[in-house]
Amino acid sequence: MSSLRTCARAAIRIQKLTSVIYTGERGIKRWVAPTLRVINKRKAKLGPQPEPRRSNFLDWNYNAEIFAFNKRLSENFDVELLQQAFTHRSYVAQEEQKQREVGIENPELSIKDNTDLIVEGKCLTSEIVERYLRQALPRLPEEGILKLKDYLLSEEIVAKVSVQIGTKDIILSEDHPVRQETLVNTFFALVAALARSNDVVHTSFFVRDFLIATLSDKEILSIWTPSHPFQTLDAILNREKRGSADFRLTAQTGVNTILAAYQVAVYSDQQFLGIGTGETVQVAKNIAALDALQRMFGIADFSRPIPFNLTVDVSSQRTENLPLTKWCTENLKHTVGG
């Protein structure tokens, strides 16, 4: 009986095996490579295609995008103002043109554009950045503050910030792909919209967290360098009634070789001010003077980093940092207050 059973099992197995063998197919699909090759060829023949507009995709919900934009940045934009901030004049003009083409004589659209928001936001951003930098870097001369402000408000930086907070796909504008200028304008419009929907203090947090925080990994001296370090250092020491800058060669190696290195330190009344190393004495002197200035202005490599948790009060009285021509420790005490 048991032998019969095993026979039956074997028979079933054989049946299964044969069915596998007969219904099997080739493992290698030989049509794939030629098809891909043809597709590639046709793509190359077409040339570069324009970037598709994300808003034309099937999965796109403008209201949901606006809602998410608000929540993503943990902000409380007024939704109408937010939509207005994203709507550029060129978009409205385009829509009007479309209606005219259909045959409507005087197209009346109830869409508001962001022209006035841009102007307002630009002023406000500039004001906030300037005040914040003065507060964060009280020892930096006014020239440096203005240069840093120009750097932060440059088209490249603001456009980058604007893209990174996710405006690119939501902008309603005629140009596509969106131009840098449009991105920058949108950021300014957003700032104004936030100021209108909340208050200026809240707006300053927005500007601080997204725009000013980009300074965190930058070297300030690479953005702004005093143009005449020797004269500047001498003038400052003179104003502080200290002895003039005394440059001393502290070390040198490889003199008269191509790998020569000199180290120069600056002293005033035998007090150490700064140190620099270079391939010639002149270069080393220059670097030492710059180093001394950096230490005075609080922007040296080892200085405390710029704080990114300050609050700016735009309504308070305008104060300016000391310009280079007036900079000295005594004057600094008067302006900073200790």
Add this chain to the structure above:
Amino acid sequence: MSNSHLFMKTGFPRAALNNGIGRYVCQLQRVTIKFCKNNGSSRGVRDFLEHDLVNFAKENPGIVVYVKPRRHRTPALSAEYLNGEKQLLFCRNYTREEVNKWLGLLRSQVRDTSAIRLRKMWHTDNPSIQGPWTPWTFRDPAQNLVEFPDPKLFKMETEQQTATEKLLEIFKAQQEAERKRANETG
């Protein structure tokens, strides 16, 4: 690094737009969940949509979620990040938990991290707070007090015993042995 990494994009671990210095912004801006309504391979995704999607959307109001049914095709998650990159993740035969976990990954990463080869595990724009290296950076501070000429500085430093020292040692040992012998006999 294996051969498959050779032609990958390379990069460093970076936070987008100094994320976290000001405030945290989730870098996933929208996700499209594509699935089939009756194919078995979409079972897990359908379960996810039925049970977890609403919670996910509530917990992450900053992410726009689109759901796109398409017939008889593999389910996929299409993620779009704030830096403009897009990631397509196929989830054929995934369970509900797996879909949840993968979506969690998409939500928490800056970009498609599996698409770049990290050149280093760290990155800094300011590599040193003590400035660039110079021949005098790690100078021994004891050298500041040296008065020249210093006989110590003229001396050649050798770790091994010199031949002269070795000879002297042997000579001393010999003399010692001779003295001992003289004492014993005398």
